[in-house]
Amino acid sequence: MSTGILASLARLCYRRRRLVVATWIVGVIAVAFAGFGFGAASDNSASGGDSGSARAQSLIEEHFPDQQGDTLTLAIKADNGIDDPAARRTIEAVIADLAASPVTGPVTSPYQDRSLVTADRRIARTTIPLTAAEVSEADVEPLVTTVKEASGDGVTLGLGGKAAEKAETPPQGAAESVGVLAAAVILFIAFGSLVAMGLPIATALLAIVGGIALMKLAGHLAPSPDFTVLIAAMIGLGVGIDYALFIVTRYKESLQNGDEPEAATVTAIATAGRAVLFAGTTVVIALLGLVTMGLRMMTGVAIGASVTVLVTMVAAVTLLPAFLGFTGYRILGMRLPRRARKNRRAPAERWAAVVQRRPLVAAALAGVALLVLAAPALSMRLSLPDASVQPRDRSSYTSHEIVSEGFGPGYGAPLVFATRVDSDADLRPVVDAVRATPGIAYVTPPRISADQQAATFMAYPTTGFQDEATADLVHELRNDVLPAAPGGDGVHIGGPNALAIDSAEEISSRLPLMIAVVLAMSLVLLIALVRSVTIALQAAVMNLLSIGAAYGVLVAVVQWGWFGTALGFPTAMPITTWLPMMMFPILFGLSMDYEVFLISRVREEYERTGDTRAAVARGLARTAKVITAAAAIMIAVFTTSLLGPDISVKQAGFGMAVAVLIDATVVRMVLVPAVMELCGRANWWMPWRRTPSPAAADDVREPVQV
Structure with missing residues (x-):
């Protein structure tokens, strides 16, 4: 008879199966109520560390509080020109509806500002300020609907901006349900048993609900971005079903070898369950390697996903043996017909x-x-x-296409320059140097802050947000243009594009450290399990090859x-x-x-x-x-x-x-x-x-x- 802590735990959960299952169900319901009702909100803020974009953003937040609110961009394309009477009625009606929203500020009509209209008067744009720093998707969704419904009869309208992109992005939908269904089919084919099919899925789903709820509560200590829930659900569902699958397989083997259900449960947990704990611990250690990146967003992802994996591990060695106590020999029943096996080696x-x-x-x-x-x-x-890679039926993509056609692809990739100034500062040499740089389409006049301590201006490249040439342009401006211009040493380049570039470079520079930490910790754990340095090194090299x-x-x-x-x-x-x-x-x-x-x-x-x-x-x-x-x-x-x-x-x-x-x-x-x-x-x-x-x-x- 198996002995040890896991064997004792399995025996306890098997004999007290009603109490264990009830405790899990009540516990998950309570945690779900707390997590989904009072969990921390998602935090999608990214940082470029101590990069130029981070410094520029810091200056703007400190000295230009009026630039902190988010904005939307209304893009307009009229086949007969925006001055066509029918087109004008449509455009003005849409602008009036957008301006009347409780979440928007004053909207400047392109009929009032010629700089918002192309020379042929066929394409126009206008910026719509949002009155709150954070607006809900429900607040912005009616604005997107208004713009979409107004398009037609020779007038195409699109509403762009991060808030618009989020508002028109549909929920994840039934994707996870499809994954569960596919897992059920695979388990049924593998086991040929409805009971054996259901146990891993039931265990994993209950664990995932509890894990995600705990993850939301942990968000108060380590905020995580909104995609963390999807990532945690994918990982939790995958490993949760897999861990239960390994244990159920061992349980079935023990039954087929003549063990009683209780003894088979104890054997499965003491053997396969121990491997599950080692494997799950490896996943958790690897995930926590993200903490070494020093990025607030990734720390939240690491902790959130690790919590979900931990719950699936606990469920595998406590909830599953309780479920096995209810199934007994029925796990061998309701089998698919099998062809008689000959006495030969397995494939x-x-x-x-x-x-x-x-x-x-x-x-x-x-x-x-x-x-x-x-x-x-x-x-x-x-x-x-950004909007350029969104599905073609999105209003944000339509806005991007119209603006790019009329004002150039760089309009969606503005570079924001910020610097500290004193009373006699002259930014003209810097602005002129930036304007003269190949790849720059247009530069705005500099703007001085109300406290006279900072200045900012914007430059629009000739290439788009995702173009490699835009990143090359940012590096040229930082490395060559600004240092050579009088007063350019203290000028920082920020904006969404520069932030994306800086974040990518910071991640690339820290990635080797994370890889080294994950490798070292995983090797130690694997050596402890298999008691072989050679096999641990083989595993590390093979894993690197498969990931590459x-x-x-x-x-x-x-x-x-x-x-x-x-x-x-x-x-x-x-x-x-x-x-x-x-x-x-x-x-x-x-x-x-x-x-x-x-x-x-x-x-x-x-x-x-x-x-x-x-x-x-x-x-x-x-x-x-x-x-x-x-x-x-x-x-x-x-x-x-x-x-x-x-x-x-x-x-x-x-x-x-x-x-x-x-x-x-x-x-x-x-x-x-x-x-x-x-x-x-x-x-x-x-x-x-x-x-x-x-x-x-x-x-x-x-x-x-x-």
Whole structure:
């Protein structure tokens, strides 16, 4: 009979199953009421650290309080010109409706200011100030609807601005539901049992609700952006179902081997449950690696997602054994018809034998394939999504297209210059130098603050927000133009475009530190679990290769545009600034999950036989089905993000799905057996003890089983 803390916990949860289930349900309801009712609001504020954009923003906030409010941009295009009587009636009616809203300030009509109209009088724009620093989507949505409904009869109208983009972005919808449905189908195919299908899903869903509610409460200490809920839901659903799947699989095996339900539950938690705790801890440690980036936004994401994973881990080793107490032998019932099995090796074991006959060739081919897939990552560009990459039916995209046509693509990418001044300051040399720079379309006159201590002006580039040339222009202005202009040393460049550039550069500079921290902590944990330095190093290198390949595929699809439209990306675009940084710890942790479940079984076989080749083949055979099902569930959950509206979340879901696919196929099915075959007994090397052998197997503590 299994002993130890986990065995005792499983036995307690099994025998007190009614109390455990009731406690979980009541606890989740209470936490959900508190979290969803009193949780912290999302905080999407980004910072460029101590960059030029951050300094410019600080000066503007300190000396230009009237520039703090958000604005909307009404773009107008009239086929017959805005002076056509019918067009004018439509345009003036829309402007009047927008000005009458309780959340907008005075609106300047393009009929009153000629600078708001193009020379041919076909395109016009106007800025609509919002009266509050924060307006709700419900307040702005009627304005978007008004503008959309007014379009037609030769007049096209679009409403742009961040508030408009958020207001017309539909909710995530049924994407997660599709993921749950896909997981149910995969589990039913894998298990052939309705009960076995339902247990992992029920456990994961209950844990996710509690985890997200706790995440919202934790937001009071570590505010997180609004996309954190979607990311946490994807990760929580994936790992929650996977962890329960591994335990249920072990439970079924024990029943089939003749154990009673209670003994099978205890065995499953003491073996697979222990692996789940190690795997989940690895994911949490990897996620908390984001804290080392020193970015407030990413700290919130790390803590929020970690809380959700922690709850799924606890549910797997407490709630699931209680559920198993209710199912008993019924988990083996209602099975799909199966073809009679012949006495032959499993397909995964035969495949491992094929790889092991030519391990060097297999490892080389797999390694080259991963490097080829990773190659596009060398050209990765980072930016933040703007109106130009939104779906074509959005009013914000229409506004962007009209303004770009009439006033140039740089109108949506203004550069805001800010500096401290004294009473006799003369900014004309700086303004003239900026105006004379190639790539600058127009520069506004400088404006002095009311306290006479700061000045600001704006410059519009000839290229758009997402163009690489705009980033090059910002660097040229900072490195060459401003230092050479009299009085230019103290001028800082800010604005949304400069902020995106600075954030990308800051993230790129800190990424190596985060990777090093995640690698070091994960290696220590894996060495403690598998008791092998060699295997831990193998896992780290293979994980880096699979993540690099996922980055490469993401760049090819999203940035280069290969099949991007078919996958729901409106156009080719740079990778979202925070995405590579966020993807790395998540994917590294998830890859370690599969490593733990596979190597645990391999270790068990090796300590029983002392034959590495046989241990790898049998370990792969015993875990291939469950790892394949787990990976398929994770891929299904992640790819459902492509059904949602958020461009950045789409990128994240697609990138993580690709990484899991690569890890579960190329890495687990080819690289692992090939490399372990090449290393032989060196796989089990530890510096402070000799490599175990069949004779020494009894001296080694019981391995983790799955």
